[in-house]
Every structure is written in structure tokens, then in C-alpha cells.
Amino acid sequence: MAINLEKGQRISLEKSNGSKLQNICVGINWGAIEKKGFLGFGGGKEAVDLDASCALFNGNKQLEEVVYFGNLKSKNGAVRHSGDDLTGDIGGDDGLDNEVITLDLGQLNATTEHVAFVLNSFRGHDFGSIPFASIRIYEGTPTRVNEVFAKYDIAHGAGFAGHVSMVMGVFYKRNGEWKFNAIGEPTKDKKLQETVNTVMQRYL
Incomplete structure (x- = not known):
């Protein structure tokens, strides 16, 4: 059964049978904006380009690498990005993720802790x-x-209006065990590099 996490909740990645989670996906699904035409008719759709990214840090909170639309996999292949979606769902919600980042915890470098x-x-x-x-x-x-660990509705979520970036969540290693912090917080950042810096300063 899916765990519907509250924002800010931390969970272990041990399953009920005692095994550890290994393969994790982060999927984002979004829609294009309905444009208002003359007298409200024929406005068409305005493409929306959201970008999911993944930043890897060592135990000293130093950035190791970033996987994003311009770098689709980490050097060791543990993190992979499905590719850049530039439009969102033009024809309405198809229920499918527009971008997916996959993470194999077992393949990560030993130095990676966040x-x-x-x-x-x-x-x-x-x-x-x-x-x-x-x-x-x-x-x-x-x-x-x-199994779903966390779900966020950011189009209608309180606090997301007026923001163009957010921190979704952080997997972190504690005493050799991986855990997950469901953050779900918008930030004031405009660019990816700024958001990565915010993670480094506030969420590791």
C-alpha cells in the first residue's frame, strides 16, 4: 500500500519484509497552460517546460555532480534522466509522467551521502x-x-503560487542506511544552480 507522505516527514527505506529499497523513480506530470484568446475563444495552449534535476553530494555536503536535461546520467550510471519535456501535456492530463529520474541506490559511489x-x-x-x-x-x-513514498500537487498546493522552483525531497545515508526526507518546499530561486545551492545550505 502506498505511503502518502506528509511534507517534512522522514522515512526509512526498509520494506515490511526487511529488504531495502534499491530502485527509486521520481516522476513529474504537468499540463500546458490554457491561453485566453479574443473574448475568451481560441486561445490555444501555451507550452510549459518544467525541469526535474538530481544533485549528488558527499558526506561533507560538497556537490559531486548534477543530473539534469543537459547531463542525462551520472558518471557511474546510478542516476538516469528520461530526457527534457519542453511542453507538458498539451491535450490534457494523460496520467503519465512527463519526466522521470531513476536512482539505483546500490550503484551510487561510496562517497555519495545525499x-x-x-x-x-x-x-x-x-x-x-x-x-x-x-x-x-x-x-x-x-x-x-x-510503492509510492511521496506525492505532491504543486499546481494547487498552498504556498506554491508565485514560485518557479522547489526542493522535492532528499535521500540521505545515516549510519550506512538510506532514508528519505519528503521536503516539498518551494524556494525563491530562479535557476537550477541557485536551487542546488539552497539545498546545500538548508536541506542536507
Whole structure:
């Protein structure tokens, strides 16, 4: 059964059978903006470009690398990005993720102790102006969901309006065990590098 996490909740990644989670996906699904035409007719759709990214840090909170639309996999292949979606769902919600980042905890470098997931609106579309935008962090593959740890509705979530970036969550290693912190916080940042710096300063 899916765990529907509260914002700020921390969980262990040990399953009920005692095994540890290994393969994690972060999926984002969002819609294009309905444009208002003359007298409200024929406005069409305005493409929305949201960008999911993943930042890897060592135990000293130093950045190791970032996986994003310009760098689709980490050097050792533990983190992989499905590719840049520039538009969102033009034809309405298809229920599928537009971008997916996969993480294999077992393949990470021994030095990596924090894995943070962030979201940025590339062209500066305010999260509150997007008709629907949901995030789910789950165990499985891009085509199969086994168990959901966290879900966020950022289009209608309180506090997301007026923001173009957010920290989704951070996986972190404590005493050799991986855990997850569901952050779900918008930030005042405009660019990916600024959001990564915010993670470093506030969420590790």
C-alpha cells in the first residue's frame, strides 16, 4: 500500500519484509497552460517546460555532480534522466509522467551521502499558473509503480503560487542506511544552480 507522505516527514527505506529499497523513480506530470484568446475563444495552449534535476553530494555536503536535461546520467550510471519535456501535456492530463529520474541506490559511489531532487520552471511559469502538476516519488521503474513514498500537487498546493522552483525531497545515508526526507518546499530561486545551492545550505 502506498505511503502518502506528509511534507517534512522522514522515512526509512526498509520494506515490511526487511529488504531495502534499491530502485527509486521520481516522476513529474504537468499540463500546458490554457491561453485566453479574443473574448475568451481560441486561445490555444501555451507550452510549459518544467525541469526535474538530481544533485549528488558527499558526506561533507560538497556537490559531486548534477543530473539534469543537459547531463542525462551520472558518471557511474546510478542516476538516469528520461530526457527534457519542453511542453507538458498539451491535450490534457494523460496520467503519465512527463519526466522521470531513476536512482539505483546500490550503484551510487561510496562517497555519495545525499541525493536531492529539485524542480525548476525553465521559462519562469509560476507553479500556480499551471493547470495541473503532480510529483510522485516511488519504488519501481518508469513504466511500473510498486510503492509510492511521496506525492505532491504543486499546481494547487498552498504556498506554491508565485514560485518557479522547489526542493522535492532528499535521500540521505545515516549510519550506512538510506532514508528519505519528503521536503516539498518551494524556494525563491530562479535557476537550477541557485536551487542546488539552497539545498546545500538548508536541506542536507
